[in-house]
Structures are given as C-alpha cells and as structure tokens.
Amino acid sequence: MNSLYRQSFIGLLVLFLVMASLIVLGAGTFRYWQAWSFLTIYFAAASAMTVYLIRNDPALAARRMSGGPWAEREPAQKIIMSLASAGFIGLIVVPAIDHRFAWSDLPLYAVVMGNGLILLGWLGIFFVFRENSFSSATIEVSADQRVVSTGPYAWVRHPMYAAGLVMLFGIPVALGSAWGVLVVVAMLPALVWRLMNEENFLARNLPGYRAYRDRVRYRLVPLIW
Numbered sequence: 001m002n003s004l005y006r007q008s009f010i011g012l013l014v015l016f017l018v019m020a021s022l023i024v025l026g027a028g029t030f031r032y033w034q035a036w037s038f039l040t041i042y043f044a045a046a047s048a049m050t051v052y053l054i055r056n057d058p059a060l061a062a063r064r065m066s067g068g069p070w071a072e073r074e075p076a077q078k079i080i081m082s083l084a085s086a087g088f089i090g091l092i093v094v095p096a097i098d099h100r101f102a103w104s105d106l107p108l109y110a111v112v113m114g115n116g117l118i119l120l121g122w123l124g125i126f127f128v129f130r131e132n133s134f135s136s137a138t139i140e141v142s143a144d145q146r147v148v149s150t151g152p153y154a155w156v157r158h159p160m161y162a163a164g165l166v167m168l169f170g171i172p173v174a175l176g177s178a179w180g181v182l183v184v185v186a187m188l189p190a191l192v193w194r195l196m197n198e199e200n201f202l203a204r205n206l207p208g209y210r211a212y213r214d215r216v217r218y219r220l221v222p223l224i225w
Contacts, residue, residue, distance in 0.1 A: 004058055008050045011065060016043050019092055023175075026096025034111050034176040035096070041115050041174070045122040053129060060129060063136045074201065077139050080194045087187035091168065095177030104178035114173030121167025127152050128160045135160060139198050147208040149216065156218045158195050165191065165220070195219060 016039065023035045053061035069081040098104055106114075128135055131151035134142060152159035168187065172180025199219075202209040219225055 004054050004061060007065060008054065008061065009047070012043060012046055012050065022089065022092045023096045026093045027099045029100070032096070032099055034099070034174065037111070038115065038118070038171070038174040042118055042171075045119060049122060049126060049129070052126070057129070057133055060133050060135065072139060074139055074197070076197050077194065080190050080197065083190040084187065084194070087183060087190060090183045091171050091180060091187070092175075094183050095172045095175035095180035098177040098179045099175070104176075106173060106176045106178060110173055111176050114170045114175070117170025118167050118174055121163045121165075121170060124152070124163025124166060125160060128163060139194075139201055141202070141205045145206060147206060147212045149212050154216065155222050156220055157199070157213060157216050158219055161191060161195055162220050 020035075020039060023032065023039075024030060027035065050061065053064065069078045069085060072078045072081055128151075131153060132148040134145045134148070136142075152162075156162055165184075168184045169181065172178075172183065199213065203213065
C-alpha cells in the first residue's frame with residue numbers, strides 16, 4: 001500500500017511539473033493566475049481520486065498507473081493514444097500561448113465555469129471508478145472481467161469518455177482561452193476512433209458485451225449518440 005501511494009504521488013508530481021513547465025514556457029511568464037488556479041483544482045481532485053482508489057480499490061489504482069501509447073497492445077490504439085497525448089499537450093500549450101499574445105480574454109465567470117467543468121468531469125470519473133473496477137487505462141480484458149451495466153453504464157456505453165470530454169472542454173476555458181477550445185474539437189476524431197475501436201475489441205473478447213451494446217443504445221451522450 002505504501003509503495004502504491006509513493007508511486008502514484010510521484011507520478012502526479014511529475015505530471016504537475018511537466019504541465020506547469022509547458023504552461024510557463026508557453027505563456028512566457030509566471031503571472032498567469034488562471035493557470036495556477038487550474039493546476040490547483042486539477043491536481044487537488046486528482047490527488048483525492050488517487051487516495052480514494054488506493055484505499056477502496058488498490059487493484060484498479062495499480063492498473064490506472066499504466067497508460068499511454070507505450071502501454072497499449074493494439075497497434076491502432078498506440079496510434080490513437082499518440083494522437084491523444086499530442087492533443088493534450090496542445091490543450092495546455094495553446095491556451096498558454098494565447099495568454100502570452102492576448103488573443104482572447106475570457107471573463108472571470110467563464111474561468112470559474114471552466115474549473116467547474118473540470119470538477120464535474122472528475123465527479124463523473126469517480127462514479128465510473130466506483131461502478132467499474134475493470135476500467136483500465138489501456139484497452140484490455142482481464143480473466144475475471146464482466147460486463148458492467150449499472151450506474152452511469154445504464155445511460156451510455158462509455159461514461160468515462162463522456163466525463164473526460166467534459167473535462168477536456170473545461171481545461172482551455174479554465175486557462176482563460178477561447179482558442180484552446182479548438183484543440184478539443186481537433187481531438188474529437190481520435191476520441192471517436194478510440195471509442196469505436198474499443199467497442200469492436202470488447203465485442204470480440206468480452207462475453208455479454210454484444211447484448212449490452214444492443215440494450216444500451218447511446219455511446220457517449222444520452223438521446224444524441
């Protein structure tokens with residue numbers, strides 16, 4: 001347990017330093033209050049989630065530590081996650097450059113709403129983790145895995161992606177950038193590709209998933225798609 005805490009929080013610290021460095025380099029200044037409020041809220045929520053998982057589902061916490069293009073087994077997913085990783089970097093850097101050159105200047109209430117979307121995204125992810133102990137960071141099926149159809153999975157087939165999308169739209173707004181929202185739009189094809197590829201993988205490898213897919217009609221947004 002102590003080792004898991006140590007590894008998890010070292011990972012969070014490294015991620016914080018990388019994100020903070022990208023923001024400062026892009027903005028060319030430390031005087032960027034939107035960035036510091038975003039980083040505080042994002043990593044406070046991430047830390048709370050980490051503590052919750054380690055205490056309540058350490059196996060899931062351990063699985064979530066292995067992610068990114070290098071952890072994927074499917075060739076298509078390696079490409080998708082490489083695109084997603086590049087998109088996430090752009091999601092941090094573009095708003096920072098926007099701040100440097102003052103391309104857009106969102107008002108305080110918009111920044112607050114952006115941080116609210118980030119917290120809402122984390123809340124959605126919390127409900128996913130609480131319901132589904134098999135929600136790995138990579139596309140895989142474990143030996144004892146079963147189809148989860150309760151909680152948020154009763155509404156959409158991919159609630160993790162839905163919550164993550166809410167968070168992604170919140171990040172550039174929280175950073176005070178309207179132009180940064182375009183990065184999220186550019187990331188949507190990779191998100192849809194990953195989602196569709198994952199569905200095909202689960203239909204082939206997870207017993208009962210085809211019936212679940214037929215029963216729950218919507219993938220990402222209820223009543224829409």
